[in-house]
Amino acid sequence: xxxxxxxxxxxxxxxxxxxxxxxxxxxxxxxxxxxxxxxxxxxxxxxxxxxxxxxxxxxxxxxxxxxxxxxxxxxxxxxxxxxxxxxxxxxxxxxxxxxxxxxxxxxxxx
Amino acid sequence: xxxxxxxxxxxxxxxxxxxxxxxxxxxxxxxxxxxxxxxxxxxxxxxxxxxxxxxxxxxxxxxxxxxxxxxxxxxxxxxxxxxxxxxxxxxxxxxxxxxxxxxxxxxxxxxxxxx
Numbered sequence: 001x002x003x004x005x006x007x008x009x010x011x012x013x014x015x016x017x018x019x020x021x022x023x024x025x026x027x028x029x030x031x032x033x034x035x036x037x038x039x040x041x042x043x044x045x046x047x048x049x050x051x052x053x054x055x056x057x058x059x060x061x062x063x064x065x066x067x068x069x070x071x072x073x074x075x076x077x078x079x080x081x082x083x084x085x086x087x088x089x090x091x092x093x094x095x096x097x098x099x100x101x102x103x104x105x106x107x108x109x110x
Numbered sequence: 111x112x113x114x115x116x117x118x119x120x121x122x123x124x125x126x127x128x129x130x131x132x133x134x135x136x137x138x139x140x141x142x143x144x145x146x147x148x149x150x151x152x153x154x155x156x157x158x159x160x161x162x163x164x165x166x167x168x169x170x171x172x173x174x175x176x177x178x179x180x181x182x183x184x185x186x187x188x189x190x191x192x193x194x195x196x197x198x199x200x201x202x203x204x205x206x207x208x209x210x211x212x213x214x215x216x217x218x219x220x221x222x223x224x225x
Contacts, residue, residue, distance in 0.1 A: 035216075040219075040221070041218060041219065042116075042203050042216045042217055042218040042219040043154075043203065043205075043216040044216075045213075045215075045216075088153060088154070098156075098205075098214060099156075100153045100154045101153060102152070102153045103151075103152075103153050
């Protein structure tokens with residue numbers, strides 16, 4: 001089955017850039033997503049990228065996709081304390097289903 | 111954007127009782143709804159996929175008699191945890207899409223604590 005992996009923790013200083021990485025195994029993925037989850041809350045879609053793109057920028061967020069290496073990253077510029085949360089990458093493989101990574105807990109140090 | 115609402119947000123129940131969680135699409139008709147379970151500090155695990163008017167499709171390892179899913183209308187799906195036990199305590203999240211290849215919209219989640 002699909003396997004989506006992320007590193008568990010990331011700490012950055014306020015104002016620095018954060019880069020959260022994700023690897024996946026299914027080469028037939030159609031879309032790849034980044035979700036944010038704050039404590040005790042559901043998921044908030046941050047951004048997504050089509051599998052035939054290699055980059056997407058949306059304000060402070062930049063998504064890079066290396067389809068050959070099956071590697072996805074999310075860069076958050078000028079990271080703020082409000083960005084502290086768990087970030088999940090997810091891949092979609094054609095059906096209306098998503099396979100989630102393990103989540104990366106981002107801690108922003110003031 | 112499309113809104114998916116879950117109710118209740120928090121529920122505490124005694125062991126052996128049944129609990130129903132509702133997932134509603136507020137401003138669109140959801141042909142497909144998904145139920146996920148999230149254990150503390152872990153990722154989301156898909157439990158089942160439900161299409162309006164038909165039986166839910168459960169993922170391997172998920173007990174269909176334990177987790178009853180009903181998708182009776184295009185705006186409402188329910189998850190009933192029957193004879194709940196402490197190990198069923200978890201965060202349950204639903205998502206919905208309105209057609210075919212549509213985007214998924216997530217509910218706020220429901221935290222179940224079984225005493």
